[in-house]
Amino acid sequence: MPTVSIDTFFACSLIVSVALLATASFAGTMQIRINSMQDLNKDDYLKTIAEQIVTRIGTPEDWGSSNSTIPESFGLDSSTSPYLYELDIDKITRLSSQSNYSLSYFQVSQAARLDNLALGISFSQLLTITTQLSGNDTTGDATTYTFTISVSQAQGPINASLHCYVTARDFLTDVYNTTSSAGVGAVSVQIPNSSAGPALLVVFARASFDERLTAYEVYSFVHLSQEPSPNRTFLGLSPLNYTLNLNPKSPDITIEDSYAFSYAYQSNLTSTSSTTYAIPAFLDKSPIVLVVSGHNDTASFVEWAAYPDIPLEFGANFDNSEKNVFVYTISVKETLYKLTLSFGDVID
Numbered sequence: 001m002p003t004v005s006i007d008t009f010f011a012c013s014l015i016v017s018v019a020l021l022a023t024a025s026f027a028g029t030m031q032i033r034i035n036s037m038q039d040l041n042k043d044d045y046l047k048t049i050a051e052q053i054v055t056r057i058g059t060p061e062d063w064g065s066s067n068s069t070i071p072e073s074f075g076l077d078s079s080t081s082p083y084l085y086e087l088d089i090d091k092i093t094r095l096s097s098q099s100n101y102s103l104s105y106f107q108v109s110q111a112a113r114l115d116n117l118a119l120g121i122s123f124s125q126l127l128t129i130t131t132q133l134s135g136n137d138t139t140g141d142a143t144t145y146t147f148t149i150s151v152s153q154a155q156g157p158i159n160a161s162l163h164c165y166v167t168a169r170d171f172l173t174d175v176y177n178t179t180s181s182a183g184v185g186a187v188s189v190q191i192p193n194s195s196a197g198p199a200l201l202v203v204f205a206r207a208s209f210d211e212r213l214t215a216y217e218v219y220s221f222v223h224l225s226q227e228p229s230p231n232r233t234f235l236g237l238s239p240l241n242y243t244l245n246l247n248p249k250s251p252d253i254t255i256e257d258s259y260a261f262s263y264a265y266q267s268n269l270t271s272t273s274s275t276t277y278a279i280p281a282f283l284d285k286s287p288i289v290l291v292v293s294g295h296n297d298t299a300s301f302v303e304w305a306a307y308p309d310i311p312l313e314f315g316a317n318f319d320n321s322e323k324n325v326f327v328y329t330i331s332v333k334e335t336l337y338k339l340t341l342s343f344g345d346v347i348d
Contacts, residue, residue: 042346043324050326050341053112054085064090065241067101074111085330087339089308090240092332095121096309100238100247105315118316118344125287125311126329126336127160127215128152129205134186138193143224146188149179151205153213157183160205165261166191167291168199168223169300172259174266179205191223197300198228202289204263212336214263214286218304229301235292237305244269244277244290244305255294262286279307285334308332318342 056075063071078088094103109119130150137144151160159181165174166189179185191199199221207213220228236247246255258269258277263286269277282288287310293302310332322345330339 120315120342125215129217196224239307
């Protein structure tokens with residue numbers, strides 16, 4: 001073959017090779033971009049659904065406060081608040097499995113128009129409270145209990161104000177303290193020995209830098225008595241629309257005392273019927289803890305519920321499956337909480 005022809009052959013081969021490599025590179029780049037656009041479109045799609053759940057009221061607007069109403073469209077926003085991410089206390093409460101009026105996953109999924117898309121809803125407090133019984137001492141006709149309380153947030157321990165209530169049989173008291181810069185504090189309370197039986201310590205903690213960061217914890221213990229039964233063994237406690245509904249688990253239950261506690265306020269509950277009590281609309285930025293004590297033929301009890309019923313978990317379990325997560329800081333009655341919305345993979 002002449003030299004010119006050989007040179008021409010190799011030149012043409014080089015041009016073809018470069019063209020093929022460029023085409024392959026372009027195709028690969030385009031595929032990456034297409035995949036990125038698909039992921040972006042999926043994220044935008046799920047973000048839109050999450051925003052609708054958090055910012056829309058749903059229909060009917062008051063579906064949360066009516067225990068017999070199933071929402072036609074699903075939204076958690078409060079119809080009475082002008083603020084963004086201010087959610088309705090009763091719409092949240094109806095997601096609690098502890099409530100007699102809880103919605104089913106199917107009902108929520110249908111109202112949210114989530115065909116073939118798994119949904120998980122999680123509410124949690126922004127402060128973590130850890131309580132330990134660190135000591136007790138019986139002297140004369142009373143026993144003194146000392147509790148160590150630790151308070152933290154995501155960034156670590158914080159300084160917080162504490163307001164604690166202790167209730168036992170025919171007994172109620174409260175005590176204040178603060179945590180140190182390391183987030184640790186202690187409270188002591190003296191209970192008459194005549195009030196032997198199950199008891200509760202209700203702890204409220206408020207961050208020193210923002211009163212909207214207020215959280216609670218309930219610590220169950222025994223006072224000169226046997227171990228207490230798990231909560232809601234004797235009563236089904238279902239708060240809704242500022243009414244506490246009782247569902248006795250047996251016919252021989254007698255109610256003795258009933259209270260509502262928040263960080264700044266406490267009140268006896270007012271009975272509106274044999275199984276319902278009015279919940280006071282406290283003005284402070286705080287969850288409300290509702291406590292009911294009583295007895296049946298064999299045992300005494302002290303049981304409780306929170307309003308709103310946070311922390312709570314609702315919906316799908318995403319163990320070993322893909323999960324797309326959207327996190328919000330939301331407000332309920334001017335108290336801050338964390339909301340996590342989780343979605344499964346989008347099916348084409």
